[in-house]
Amino acid sequence: MPSNERIFVQAIRSYGARHGIDIDVRAGGWLIAMRRGDQRRFAFGYDIGLNSAIAHRLANDKSATSEALALEGLPCIPHRLFLNPKLGSTIVGPSWREDMLALLARHPHGVVVKPNEGTSGRSVFKVTTEAELDHAASEVFAMSTGLVISPYVAIEDEVRVVLLGDVPLVVYSKQRGTDWRHNLDAGAKPVLLDDGEARAASVKLALDAARAIGITFASIDVVRVDGAWRVLEINSGVMMEALAKLHPELVQAAYDAALDRVFGKAQREP
Numbered sequence: 001m002p003s004n005e006r007i008f009v010q011a012i013r014s015y016g017a018r019h020g021i022d023i024d025v026r027a028g029g030w031l032i033a034m035r036r037g038d039q040r041r042f043a044f045g046y047d048i049g050l051n052s053a054i055a056h057r058l059a060n061d062k063s064a065t066s067e068a069l070a071l072e073g074l075p076c077i078p079h080r081l082f083l084n085p086k087l088g089s090t091i092v093g094p095s096w097r098e099d100m101l102a103l104l105a106r107h108p109h110g111v112v113v114k115p116n117e118g119t120s121g122r123s124v125f126k127v128t129t130e131a132e133l134d135h136a137a138s139e140v141f142a143m144s145t146g147l148v149i150s151p152y153v154a155i156e157d158e159v160r161v162v163l164l165g166d167v168p169l170v171v172y173s174k175q176r177g178t179d180w181r182h183n184l185d186a187g188a189k190p191v192l193l194d195d196g197e198a199r200a201a202s203v204k205l206a207l208d209a210a211r212a213i214g215i216t217f218a219s220i221d222v223v224r225v226d227g228a229w230r231v232l233e234i235n236s237g238v239m240m241e242a243l244a245k246l247h248p249e250l251v252q253a254a255y256d257a258a259l260d261r262v263f264g265k266a267q268r269e270p
Contacts, residue, residue: 005029007244008046011255019263034262041262046237048217048258050164055215059236060117062148065213069231072212074205076231077223079148081116084141097137103149104133110152113137115144126152157198157224160190161206162238162254164217164261168203169254172243190243192250201229209234217258 009029016023016034024033032043041049047056058064063081070076080103083092104111110128113136123143125136140147162170174188193199206220209231219239221232238258244251 007241007248007251008043008239008255011244011252012043012259014252015256015259019259021263036263039263046235046239048238048255048262050217050258050261051215051236055213056236058213059215059218059234062114062116062233063146065231065234066150068213069209072208074208074212074231075228076209077150077153077225077233079116079150081146081148082137083146084144086141087145100133100137100149101130104128104130107151112150112152113140113147114150115140116146116148117144153223153225155223155225156227158188158221158232159193159198159202159223160219160221161202162219162240163206163210163215164254164257166207167257168206169257170240170243170250171199171203173198190246192247198224205229205231217261 006029009025009032012032012034013023013025015021019036021034021036024035025031026033030045034041034043043049051059058068062079066076066079070078082096082100085092085096104127110126111133112124113127113133114124115122123140125132125139127133127136137147158174158176160170160172160174161168171193172190173193175191176188179188193202202222205222209220209222210216210218213234215234215236217236217238219235221235222229223232224230238254240251240254
């Protein structure tokens with residue numbers, strides 16, 4: 001297997017070798033065909049194929065996720081959608097920039113600007129001035145059809161919960177480094193959570209969020225702000241590359257459990 005292959009791909013290869021499943025990796029590892037007898041399944045990106053199309057789309061759209069969670073009365077970080085002005089004034093409307101500035105004015109501690117879709121903390125900007133807002137919007141619109149703006153909040157803790165149905169397979173906190181973000185790609189370190197208040201509260205909120213959008217296999221980020229837990233985002237593609245460097249057996253077991261579900265085996269307790 002290639003040394004630079006993603007942990008996700010390696011985990012699927014390992015599962016296939018142990019369960020008599022032929023694995024065909026295409027498109028540089030982003031498309032994986034899995035075959036056993038007359039069973040044919042696919043994985044794409046970090047999506048293993050367990051979620052419905054609507055749950056997948058809701059989770060991949062930060063604005064839609066926050067709206068769906070708000071409809072259920074679940075505490076979450078709001079994400080206001082702004083479409084790329086290149087789509088035309090009929091779709092976007094004439095006052096998009098004024099609306100952005102008004103949103104910034106309502107949050108004197110700043111706002112966070114990022115693509116509406118995407119992962120890993122790329123093109124995420126903390127904005128406190130009009131000039132910074134224009135720069136951030138220009139950068140995000142250069143590579144995305146839409147951006148979201150959320151209020152900047154002082155995050156006390158951030159926890160990621162990997163769920164399969166109602167079972168929390170993995171629960172870990174993101175210990176921030178020198179960057180203000182908690183993204184693992186920005187230097188944050190994953191630390192497994194022991195039983196306790198933080199783990200229990202994080203898992204409960206993550207379960208409620210997953211049920212709200214009907215998602216089966218997901219990683220859900222929850223944050224503690226002013227002592228209260230809120231959902232930050234839901235990820236339909238479950239990426240555990242950083243965690244696998246520290247806990248490879250746990251990551252393999254999590255993907256094994258998901259693949260058991262893909263191929264019709266009973267779910268195992270973690």
